[in-house]
Amino acid sequence: EPEVTQTPSHQVTQMGQEVILRCVPISNHLYFYWYRQILGQKVEFLVSFYNNEISEKSEIFDDQFSVERPDGSNFTLKIRSTKLEDSAMYFCASRRTSGSSYNEQFFGPGTRLTVL
Amino acid sequence: AQKVTQAQTEISVVEKEDVTLDCVYETRDTTYYLFWYKQPPSGELVFLIRRNSFDEQNEISGRYSWNFQKSTSSFNFTITASQVVDSAVYFCALILNTGGFKTIFGAGTRLFVKA
Numbered sequence: 001e002p003e004v005t006q007t008p009s010h011q012v013t014q015m016g017q018e019v020i021l022r023c024v025p026i027s028n029h030l031y032f033y034w035y036r037q038i039l040g041q042k043v044e045f046l047v048s049f050y051n052n053e054i055s056e057k058s059e060i061f062d063d064q065f066s067v068e069r070p071d072g073s074n075f076t077l078k079i080r081s082t083k084l085e086d087s088a089m090y091f092c093a094s095r096r097t098s099g100s101s102y103n104e105q106f107f108g109p110g111t112r113l114t115v116l
Numbered sequence: 117a118q119k120v121t122q123a124q125t126e127i128s129v130v131e132k133e134d135v136t137l138d139c140v141y142e143t144r145d146t147t148y149y150l151f152w153y154k155q156p157p158s159g160e161l162v163f164l165i166r167r168n169s170f171d172e173q174n175e176i177s178g179r180y181s182w183n184f185q186k187s188t189s190s191f192n193f194t195i196t197a198s199q200v201v202d203s204a205v206y207f208c209a210l211i212l213n214t215g216g217f218k219t220i221f222g223a224g225t226r227l228f229v230k231a
Contacts, residue, residue: 042223043207048216056216089159095217105219107161
């Protein structure tokens with residue numbers, strides 16, 4: 001069964017460093033998402049991406065964040081200058097269609113980011 | 117505004133007890149989708165069920181059952197004869213039929229099942 005994969009599973013970085021979190025969505029999916037879950041809290045939407053551009057972003061997704069689909073398979077989240085409060089689990093998700101009918105959103109296993 | 121409320125922060129039960137996790141949602145949209153996810157200690161999100169707003173049929177899957185009531189905007193989840201392996205955080209979530217289909221999660225309910 002196809003699945004969304006994320007690398008690395010755990011990333012430790014120093015405050016102020018840039019990090020790139022990687023995701024490989026399911027191959028025939030067209031919509032991609034990033035979510036964040038601070039430890040012990042709920043999962044929060046960050047950004048959605050379709051047709052090589054951001055379709056929606058939350059207020060959390062400020063200028064420190066960017067997303068990219070550098071090739072036909074990867075979908076990345078970059079944090080330019082990490083802060084302590086960026087420590088969280090980051091989930092990638094993908095969805096098959098852009099049409100009006102909904103298709104299930106598939107979540108990856110997450111990348112735990114620790115900022116020291 | 118769209119919102120999902122899980123009023124129960126933590127629930128503790130003894131194995132074999134039945135437990136119901138509450139979920140109340142808010143939306144003005146007529147088309148939407150409701151979900152439950154399980155998050156075990158390992159951290160991944162495990163999909164449990166999806167319901168669309170036009171399908172109010174309740175569903176049973178093994179020890180799990182779901183009660184969707186549009187009149188009260190609730191989508192409650194019951195585990196029958198709970199087991200230690202059910203211990204996890206459970207999230208209720210809402211997706212609207214808008215362009216981005218982003219998922220709006222509730223705060224989660226942490227379930228402890230003691231042997």
